[in-house]
Amino acid sequence: MDVPKYFKMKNLLVLSLSIFLYFTACTPQQKPAEETTFTVEKTSKPDSLVYQMDELERKWKGCNDDRCATYTATYIQLTDALEGSVAAKINQAIINDLRGESPSILEAADAYIADFDKEVQQEPDAPYFHNWTYEISQAVLSNDEKMFSIASNTYEYAGGAHGSYYTHYLNFNTQTGKKMTLGDVLKTDDKTVLYELGEQLFKSEYLKNGESYKEVGYSFGEEDQFYLPDNYVFEKEGIRFLYNIYEIAPYVLGQQEILFPWEKIEHLRKR
Numbered sequence: 531m532d533v534p535k536y537f538k539m540k541n542l543l544v545l546s547l548s549i550f551l552y553f554t555a556c557t558p559q560q561k562p563a564e565e566t567t568f569t570v571e572k573t574s575k576p577d578s579l580v581y582q583m584d585e586l587e588r589k590w591k592g593c594n595d596d597r598c599a600t601y602t603a604t605y606i607q608l609t610d611a612l613e614g615s616v617a618a619k620i621n622q623a624i625i626n627d628l629r630g631e632s633p634s635i636l637e638a639a640d641a642y643i644a645d646f647d648k649e650v651q652q653e654p655d656a657p658y659f660h661n662w663t664y665e666i667s668q669a670v671l672s673n674d675e676k677m678f679s680i681a682s683n684t685y686e687y688a689g690g691a692h693g694s695y696y697t698h699y700l701n702f703n704t705q706t707g708k709k710m711t712l713g714d715v716l717k718t719d720d721k722t723v724l725y726e727l728g729e730q731l732f733k734s735e736y737l738k739n740g741e742s743y744k745e746v747g748y749s750f751g752e753e754d755q756f757y758l759p760d761n762y763v764f765e766k767e768g769i770r771f772l773y774n775i776y777e778i779a780p781y782v783l784g785q786q787e788i789l790f791p792w793e794k795i796e797h798l799r800k801r
Contacts, residue, residue: 578673579617579704581608588639590646590662599646599662601639603628606668606680619707620678627682627700628666639664660689671699671763677710678702679763696774697785699763710764716798721758723798724790728771729756731788748779748786758788768792 584607590599605628608617625635632638646662653659665685672679679701687693701710713719737746743754750756762771768791775781792799 578675579608579620579678580610581606581670583607583668586635586639588636588643590643590650592647592650597650597659597661599643601642601664603635603639603666604668605635605666605682606670616704616707620702623702623707623709624668624680624700627698661687662689663687663693672701672765674704676704677764678704679765681763692781694775697761697772699761699770699772701762701764712762712769715764715769715800716795717800718798724758724795725756727790727794728758728788731790732756732786735788736786747783750778765789768795 583604586601586603586605588601590597593599606624607621611617611621629635629638632641642662642664650659663686666682668680668682670678670680679699682698682700683695684698685693685695702708703710703714711719712721716723736748737743743750758771759773759777761774762769768789770787770789772785772787773779774785775783779786
């Protein structure tokens with residue numbers, strides 16, 4: 531017996547709908563594109579500071595494969611930074627450190643790009659022009675009820691065999707928002723009390739076979755007298771001092787650091 535035409539159409543529609551629903555249920559749904567947002571570091575510790583990573587990027591307007599200049603800063607900012615609060619004080623100190631002599635980070639970035647543009651205008655037909663890069667990235671090293679310490683890493687390239695890089699530490703009191711110095715942790719702000727132990731630690735780490743500083747490539751000035759840099763961070767394990775490239779050694783030897791374990795300087799700590 532012939533099946534009425536409308537029954538054939540009805541069955542076909544049901545079958546098509548079933549196939550569609552089957553594959554819709556089994557196929558992962560594509561997520562809509564998400565807007566770029568700040569990365570927020572959340573913590574459940576009541577005595578830690580909550581912060582986010584802010585990013586600023588500036589590029590030369592004429593960037594192409596042959597020549598370009600970029601300025602990128604990925605830096606820390608504490609959340610809930612009400613005026614006059616500890617968070618606001620720390621945020622402003624971080625900004626001041628990054629902007630240098632410019633009124634703001636944005637203006638520092640624009641000045642860097644403007645310098646590149648000036649170079650290009652002076653030699654518009656140069657067959658080869660080095661790309662310029664300036665990158666700042668920060669990381670949290672300590673975050674507890676007493677201190678908030680960060681490392682600010684900078685890389686810069688404007689031509690030559692290689693770029694330059696350096697690390698700068700910032701230490702803050704989480705109760706007041708003020709920068710911390712050696713005198714806030716030790717009985718004295720005078721680094722020389724650490725020189726004797728510091729030299730022992732340095733030699734054991736970098737002069738493995740009893741060589742002299744000069745033989746390995748280190749130089750502590752004309753008199754070659756050991757000293758500690760002004761660049762240090764308070765960590766859970768102790769106080770870490772860092773010499774950046776070219777400070778006491780050529781580029782090839784990189785950065786040098788000395789960690790003073792707390793147990794070795796316990797007699798110098800404030801109670």
